[in-house]
Amino acid sequence: MYEDRTFDAIMQELLDEVPAEVDKREGSIVYVALAPAAAKIETLYQRMDADYRLSHAQTSSGAELRALGADFGLDPKAATPAIRKGLFKDDQNAPFDVPIGSTFSTSGLNFTVTEKLAAGDFKLQCETAGTTGNIPSGALLPQDYINGLATATLTSVLVPGEDEESDDEYRVRYFAQVRTPPTSGNRAAYRKWALEMPGIGDAYVQPNWNGPNTVKVFLLGPDKLPASAGSVQAVKDYIDPNIGLGEGMGEGQAPAGAVVTTVSAPTVAINVSATVVLSGSRTLAQVKTDFTAALIAHLASIAYSQDRSMKFARLGTILLDTPGVQDYDTSKLLLNGGTANVQVPAGSVAVIGAVTLT
Structure with missing residues:
Protein backbone atom coordinates (compact mmCIF):
# COMPACT_ATOMS: atom_id res chain seq x y z
CA MET A 1 0.00 0.00 0.00
CA SER A 55 -5.61 -6.29 9.52
CA HIS A 56 -7.19 -8.12 6.56
CA ALA A 57 -7.77 -11.88 6.56
CA GLN A 58 -6.66 -12.27 2.94
CA THR A 59 -3.12 -11.10 3.74
CA SER A 60 -2.90 -11.63 7.51
CA SER A 61 -0.98 -14.43 9.22
CA GLY A 62 -0.06 -15.92 12.57
CA ALA A 63 -1.55 -14.56 15.77
CA GLU A 64 -3.09 -11.58 13.97
CA LEU A 65 -5.06 -13.84 11.60
CA ARG A 66 -6.33 -15.90 14.50
CA ALA A 67 -7.29 -12.73 16.36
CA LEU A 68 -9.51 -11.80 13.41
CA GLY A 69 -11.11 -15.25 13.56
CA ALA A 70 -11.61 -15.00 17.33
CA ASP A 71 -14.05 -12.13 16.69
CA PHE A 72 -16.28 -14.72 14.99
CA GLY A 73 -15.75 -17.47 17.56
CA LEU A 74 -13.37 -19.40 15.32
CA ASP A 75 -10.83 -21.28 17.43
CA PRO A 76 -7.62 -22.52 15.76
CA LYS A 77 -7.01 -26.26 15.52
CA ALA A 78 -4.14 -27.47 17.66
CA ALA A 79 -1.95 -30.39 16.62
CA THR A 80 -3.60 -33.74 17.34
CA PRO A 81 -2.04 -37.18 17.92
CA ALA A 82 -2.45 -40.13 15.58
CA ILE A 83 -4.70 -42.99 16.69
CA ARG A 84 -3.27 -46.27 15.44
CA LYS A 85 -4.18 -49.95 15.57
CA GLY A 86 -1.89 -52.44 17.30
CA LEU A 87 -1.92 -56.24 17.07
CA PHE A 88 -0.52 -58.29 19.95
CA LYS A 89 0.18 -62.05 20.08
CA ASP A 90 1.67 -64.60 22.46
CA ASP A 91 4.34 -67.19 21.67
CA GLN A 92 1.68 -69.47 20.18
CA ASN A 93 0.72 -66.74 17.72
CA ALA A 94 -2.64 -66.36 19.47
CA PRO A 95 -4.18 -62.94 20.21
CA PHE A 96 -2.84 -61.48 23.44
CA ASP A 97 -4.46 -58.75 25.55
CA VAL A 98 -2.07 -56.09 26.81
CA PRO A 99 -2.87 -53.74 29.74
CA ILE A 100 -4.66 -50.49 28.97
CA GLY A 101 -2.14 -47.69 29.51
CA SER A 102 0.90 -49.76 28.55
CA THR A 103 3.35 -47.96 26.28
CA PHE A 104 5.25 -49.15 23.22
CA SER A 105 7.85 -47.46 21.05
CA THR A 106 9.02 -47.47 17.45
CA SER A 107 10.97 -45.04 15.25
CA GLY A 108 11.62 -42.78 18.21
CA LEU A 109 7.92 -42.38 19.01
CA ASN A 110 5.87 -43.69 21.94
CA PHE A 111 2.37 -45.13 21.59
CA THR A 112 0.03 -45.71 24.53
CA VAL A 113 -2.68 -48.40 24.54
CA THR A 114 -6.05 -46.66 25.07
CA GLU A 115 -8.84 -49.08 24.12
CA LYS A 116 -9.48 -52.74 23.29
CA LEU A 117 -11.10 -53.36 19.91
CA ALA A 118 -11.01 -57.17 19.92
CA ALA A 119 -8.87 -59.97 21.30
CA GLY A 120 -5.27 -58.88 20.77
CA ASP A 121 -6.46 -55.84 18.80
CA PHE A 122 -6.09 -52.42 20.47
CA LYS A 123 -6.16 -48.68 19.82
CA LEU A 124 -2.93 -46.81 20.51
CA GLN A 125 -2.40 -43.08 20.73
CA CYS A 126 0.88 -41.46 19.76
CA GLU A 127 2.36 -39.39 22.58
CA THR A 128 3.68 -36.88 20.03
CA ALA A 129 1.00 -34.78 18.36
CA GLY A 130 1.14 -34.19 14.62
CA THR A 131 1.45 -36.10 11.37
CA THR A 132 4.68 -37.80 12.50
CA GLY A 133 2.58 -40.42 14.30
CA ASN A 134 0.98 -41.49 10.99
CA ILE A 135 4.24 -42.69 9.48
CA PRO A 136 5.78 -45.66 11.32
CA SER A 137 4.50 -49.23 11.15
CA GLY A 138 5.80 -52.67 12.03
CA ALA A 139 7.31 -54.05 15.21
CA LEU A 140 6.64 -52.32 18.54
CA LEU A 141 8.85 -52.57 21.61
CA PRO A 142 7.20 -52.49 25.07
CA GLN A 143 8.65 -49.91 27.44
CA ASP A 144 7.94 -52.24 30.36
CA TYR A 145 8.09 -56.04 30.45
CA ILE A 146 4.71 -57.68 29.74
CA ASN A 147 4.65 -61.35 30.71
CA GLY A 148 3.39 -63.60 27.91
CA LEU A 149 3.65 -61.05 25.10
CA ALA A 150 5.63 -62.33 22.12
CA THR A 151 4.95 -59.88 19.26
CA ALA A 152 3.53 -56.38 19.01
CA THR A 153 2.82 -54.79 15.64
CA LEU A 154 1.72 -51.26 14.73
CA THR A 155 -0.65 -51.44 11.75
CA SER A 156 -3.26 -49.11 10.28
CA VAL A 157 -4.05 -45.46 10.99
CA LEU A 158 -7.49 -45.18 12.60
CA VAL A 159 -7.51 -41.39 12.99
CA PRO A 160 -4.63 -39.53 11.36
CA GLY A 161 -2.66 -37.11 13.49
CA GLU A 162 -2.61 -33.51 12.30
CA ASP A 163 -0.04 -30.77 12.63
CA GLU A 164 -1.08 -27.41 14.02
CA GLU A 165 -3.44 -25.71 11.59
CA SER A 166 -1.58 -23.62 9.03
CA ASP A 167 -2.46 -20.04 8.14
CA ASP A 168 -3.96 -21.13 4.80
CA GLU A 169 -6.08 -23.85 6.42
CA TYR A 170 -7.33 -21.44 9.08
CA ARG A 171 -8.06 -18.83 6.41
CA VAL A 172 -10.30 -21.30 4.54
CA ARG A 173 -12.36 -21.87 7.69
CA TYR A 174 -12.43 -18.14 8.42
CA PHE A 175 -13.91 -17.27 5.03
CA ALA A 176 -16.38 -20.16 5.29
CA GLN A 177 -17.50 -18.76 8.65
CA VAL A 178 -17.78 -15.17 7.43
CA ARG A 179 -19.11 -15.61 3.92
CA THR A 180 -21.56 -18.46 4.62
CA PRO A 181 -22.49 -17.99 8.28
CA PRO A 182 -23.61 -21.19 10.03
CA THR A 183 -27.03 -20.63 11.59
CA SER A 184 -29.83 -22.84 12.90
CA GLY A 185 -28.46 -26.06 11.43
CA ASN A 186 -28.11 -24.83 7.85
CA ARG A 187 -25.70 -26.57 5.45
CA ALA A 188 -22.88 -24.22 6.41
CA ALA A 189 -23.31 -25.21 10.06
CA TYR A 190 -22.86 -28.92 9.30
CA ARG A 191 -19.74 -28.18 7.26
CA LYS A 192 -18.37 -26.01 10.07
CA TRP A 193 -18.95 -28.76 12.64
CA ALA A 194 -17.22 -31.32 10.44
CA LEU A 195 -14.21 -29.07 9.89
CA GLU A 196 -13.81 -28.63 13.64
CA MET A 197 -12.85 -32.30 14.02
CA PRO A 198 -9.32 -33.71 13.67
CA GLY A 199 -8.62 -35.56 10.45
CA ILE A 200 -11.16 -33.60 8.37
CA GLY A 201 -10.05 -31.38 5.49
CA ASP A 202 -13.41 -30.62 3.89
CA ALA A 203 -17.06 -31.67 3.92
CA TYR A 204 -20.01 -31.70 1.55
CA VAL A 205 -23.50 -31.60 3.06
CA GLN A 206 -26.54 -33.20 1.39
CA PRO A 207 -29.83 -32.35 3.12
CA ASN A 208 -32.96 -34.53 2.91
CA TRP A 209 -30.93 -37.30 1.31
CA ASN A 210 -33.19 -40.02 2.75
CA GLY A 211 -36.34 -38.06 3.47
CA PRO A 212 -37.15 -35.04 5.67
CA ASN A 213 -34.78 -34.27 8.57
CA THR A 214 -32.03 -36.51 7.21
CA VAL A 215 -28.59 -35.11 6.46
CA LYS A 216 -25.63 -36.85 4.86
CA VAL A 217 -22.14 -35.40 5.33
CA PHE A 218 -19.44 -36.54 2.90
CA LEU A 219 -15.94 -36.16 4.34
CA LEU A 220 -12.42 -35.61 3.06
CA GLY A 221 -9.18 -35.83 5.01
CA PRO A 222 -6.57 -33.05 5.19
CA ASP A 223 -4.97 -34.45 1.99
CA LYS A 224 -8.32 -34.02 0.16
CA LEU A 225 -8.68 -37.79 -0.11
CA PRO A 226 -11.49 -39.81 1.52
CA ALA A 227 -11.46 -39.39 5.30
CA SER A 228 -10.45 -42.32 7.50
CA ALA A 229 -13.10 -44.48 9.15
CA GLY A 230 -12.10 -43.21 12.58
CA SER A 231 -12.48 -39.58 11.53
CA VAL A 232 -15.85 -40.30 9.92
CA GLN A 233 -17.10 -41.86 13.17
CA ALA A 234 -15.70 -38.98 15.23
CA VAL A 235 -17.66 -36.48 13.13
CA LYS A 236 -20.82 -38.56 13.56
CA ASP A 237 -20.33 -38.69 17.34
CA TYR A 238 -19.77 -34.93 17.44
CA ILE A 239 -22.71 -33.87 15.28
CA ASP A 240 -25.35 -36.54 16.03
CA PRO A 241 -24.22 -39.31 18.41
CA ASN A 242 -26.20 -42.51 18.54
CA ILE A 243 -26.54 -42.67 22.32
CA GLY A 244 -29.35 -42.84 24.83
CA LEU A 245 -32.61 -42.78 22.89
CA GLY A 246 -30.76 -42.98 19.54
CA GLU A 247 -30.03 -40.63 16.67
CA GLY A 248 -31.69 -37.30 15.98
CA MET A 249 -32.19 -36.47 19.66
CA GLY A 250 -30.11 -33.28 19.63
CA GLU A 251 -27.39 -34.83 21.81
CA GLY A 252 -24.68 -33.41 19.55
CA GLN A 253 -24.25 -30.22 17.56
CA ALA A 254 -27.17 -30.92 15.21
CA PRO A 255 -30.62 -29.68 16.20
CA ALA A 256 -33.10 -32.18 17.62
CA GLY A 257 -34.90 -34.10 14.89
CA ALA A 258 -32.01 -34.11 12.42
CA VAL A 259 -30.69 -37.61 11.74
CA VAL A 260 -27.15 -37.32 10.42
CA THR A 261 -25.18 -39.86 8.40
CA THR A 262 -21.45 -39.34 7.91
CA VAL A 263 -19.54 -41.13 5.16
CA SER A 264 -16.10 -41.06 3.62
CA ALA A 265 -16.20 -39.43 0.19
CA PRO A 266 -16.78 -41.86 -2.71
CA THR A 267 -14.00 -41.77 -5.30
CA VAL A 268 -13.83 -41.31 -9.05
CA ALA A 269 -10.60 -42.72 -10.48
CA ILE A 270 -8.68 -40.56 -12.95
CA ASN A 271 -6.77 -42.76 -15.40
CA VAL A 272 -4.35 -41.17 -17.84
CA SER A 273 -2.38 -42.53 -20.78
CA ALA A 274 -0.17 -40.48 -23.09
CA THR A 275 2.73 -40.65 -25.49
CA VAL A 276 5.25 -37.90 -24.77
CA VAL A 277 8.26 -36.40 -26.50
CA LEU A 278 11.05 -36.01 -23.96
CA SER A 279 13.34 -32.98 -23.97
CA GLY A 280 16.28 -35.07 -22.78
CA SER A 281 16.63 -33.39 -19.40
CA ARG A 282 14.80 -36.12 -17.48
CA THR A 283 14.05 -39.81 -17.86
CA LEU A 284 10.59 -41.16 -18.59
CA ALA A 285 10.38 -42.52 -15.03
CA GLN A 286 11.19 -39.08 -13.59
CA VAL A 287 8.65 -37.43 -15.88
CA LYS A 288 5.97 -39.90 -14.78
CA THR A 289 6.74 -39.24 -11.09
CA ASP A 290 6.56 -35.45 -11.52
CA PHE A 291 3.45 -35.58 -13.71
CA THR A 292 1.67 -37.86 -11.25
CA ALA A 293 2.54 -35.52 -8.36
CA ALA A 294 1.27 -32.50 -10.32
CA LEU A 295 -1.95 -34.29 -11.21
CA ILE A 296 -2.52 -35.31 -7.57
CA ALA A 297 -2.01 -31.66 -6.52
CA HIS A 298 -4.53 -30.51 -9.14
CA LEU A 299 -7.12 -33.06 -8.03
CA ALA A 300 -6.68 -31.87 -4.44
CA SER A 301 -7.19 -28.25 -5.55
CA ILE A 302 -10.54 -29.00 -7.22
CA ALA A 303 -11.88 -31.36 -4.54
CA TYR A 304 -15.31 -30.15 -3.40
CA SER A 305 -14.95 -26.99 -5.47
CA GLN A 306 -17.89 -25.68 -7.43
CA ASP A 307 -16.45 -27.08 -10.67
CA ARG A 308 -14.84 -30.32 -9.55
CA SER A 309 -14.76 -32.06 -12.95
CA MET A 310 -11.42 -33.14 -14.39
CA LYS A 311 -10.94 -31.19 -17.61
CA PHE A 312 -9.34 -32.93 -20.56
CA ALA A 313 -7.72 -29.68 -21.70
CA ARG A 314 -6.25 -29.14 -18.23
CA LEU A 315 -4.66 -32.56 -18.42
CA GLY A 316 -2.67 -31.53 -21.49
CA THR A 317 -1.52 -28.34 -19.76
CA ILE A 318 -0.28 -30.26 -16.72
CA LEU A 319 1.59 -32.64 -19.01
CA LEU A 320 3.31 -29.83 -20.94
CA ASP A 321 4.21 -28.07 -17.68
CA THR A 322 6.00 -31.19 -16.42
CA PRO A 323 9.80 -30.80 -16.52
CA GLY A 324 11.35 -32.98 -19.20
CA VAL A 325 8.31 -32.97 -21.51
CA GLN A 326 8.84 -31.24 -24.83
CA ASP A 327 5.55 -32.26 -26.43
CA TYR A 328 2.94 -35.02 -26.53
CA ASP A 329 0.93 -36.84 -29.18
CA THR A 330 -2.52 -35.23 -29.04
CA SER A 331 -4.12 -38.28 -30.66
CA LYS A 332 -2.88 -40.56 -27.88
CA LEU A 333 -3.71 -38.50 -24.82
CA LEU A 334 -6.60 -40.24 -23.07
CA LEU A 335 -8.52 -39.40 -19.92
CA ASN A 336 -10.37 -42.45 -18.59
CA GLY A 337 -10.08 -43.96 -22.04
CA GLY A 338 -11.50 -40.97 -23.92
CA THR A 339 -11.15 -37.26 -24.63
CA ALA A 340 -14.11 -35.94 -22.66
CA ASN A 341 -14.11 -34.22 -19.28
CA VAL A 342 -14.68 -36.55 -16.32
CA GLN A 343 -17.61 -35.44 -14.18
CA VAL A 344 -17.40 -35.88 -10.42
CA PRO A 345 -20.75 -36.21 -8.60
CA ALA A 346 -21.47 -33.99 -5.61
CA GLY A 347 -19.89 -35.43 -2.49
CA SER A 348 -17.42 -37.54 -4.46
CA VAL A 349 -13.74 -36.80 -5.05
CA ALA A 350 -11.48 -37.43 -8.01
CA VAL A 351 -8.40 -39.52 -7.13
CA ILE A 352 -5.39 -40.63 -9.11
CA GLY A 353 -5.76 -43.95 -10.90
CA ALA A 354 -3.49 -45.56 -13.46
CA VAL A 355 -0.92 -43.30 -15.14
CA THR A 356 0.69 -44.72 -18.29
CA LEU A 357 3.32 -42.69 -20.15
CA THR A 358 5.23 -43.97 -23.16
Missing part, protein backbone atom coordinates in the same frame (compact mmCIF):
# COMPACT_ATOMS: atom_id res chain seq x y z
CA TYR A 2 2.89 2.35 0.73
CA GLU A 3 5.39 0.94 -1.76
CA ASP A 4 6.18 4.44 -3.09
CA ARG A 5 7.10 5.79 0.34
CA THR A 6 10.82 5.02 0.01
CA PHE A 7 13.76 6.80 1.61
CA ASP A 8 14.64 8.53 -1.65
CA ALA A 9 11.07 9.76 -2.24
CA ILE A 10 10.69 11.02 1.32
CA MET A 11 14.13 12.63 1.26
CA GLN A 12 13.32 14.46 -1.96
CA GLU A 13 10.08 15.82 -0.47
CA LEU A 14 11.95 17.10 2.57
CA LEU A 15 14.66 18.70 0.45
CA ASP A 16 12.01 20.36 -1.70
CA GLU A 17 10.92 22.28 1.39
CA VAL A 18 14.41 23.79 1.79
CA PRO A 19 15.07 27.11 -0.04
CA ALA A 20 16.81 26.70 -3.39
CA GLU A 21 19.78 28.86 -2.44
CA VAL A 22 20.75 26.46 0.35
CA ASP A 23 23.22 23.66 -0.47
CA LYS A 24 21.15 20.46 -0.55
CA ARG A 25 23.60 18.11 -2.21
CA GLU A 26 24.25 14.69 -0.66
CA GLY A 27 26.78 15.19 2.13
CA SER A 28 25.72 18.78 2.81
CA ILE A 29 24.74 19.89 6.30
CA VAL A 30 21.05 20.07 5.34
CA TYR A 31 21.11 16.64 3.70
CA VAL A 32 22.86 15.04 6.67
CA ALA A 33 20.38 16.65 9.06
CA LEU A 34 17.32 15.43 7.16
CA ALA A 35 18.50 11.91 6.32
CA PRO A 36 17.81 10.34 9.76
CA ALA A 37 14.28 11.72 9.76
CA ALA A 38 13.63 10.36 6.26
CA ALA A 39 14.90 6.92 7.32
CA LYS A 40 12.61 6.91 10.35
CA ILE A 41 9.63 7.98 8.26
CA GLU A 42 10.34 5.18 5.75
CA THR A 43 10.40 2.67 8.62
CA LEU A 44 7.09 4.06 9.87
CA TYR A 45 5.48 3.58 6.47
CA GLN A 46 6.82 0.01 6.31
CA ARG A 47 5.27 -0.71 9.70
CA MET A 48 1.97 0.85 8.59
CA ASP A 49 2.01 -1.33 5.46
CA ALA A 50 2.64 -4.46 7.51
CA ASP A 51 -0.13 -3.56 9.97
CA TYR A 52 -2.52 -2.89 7.08
CA ARG A 53 -1.84 -6.35 5.65
CA LEU A 54 -2.24 -8.00 9.03
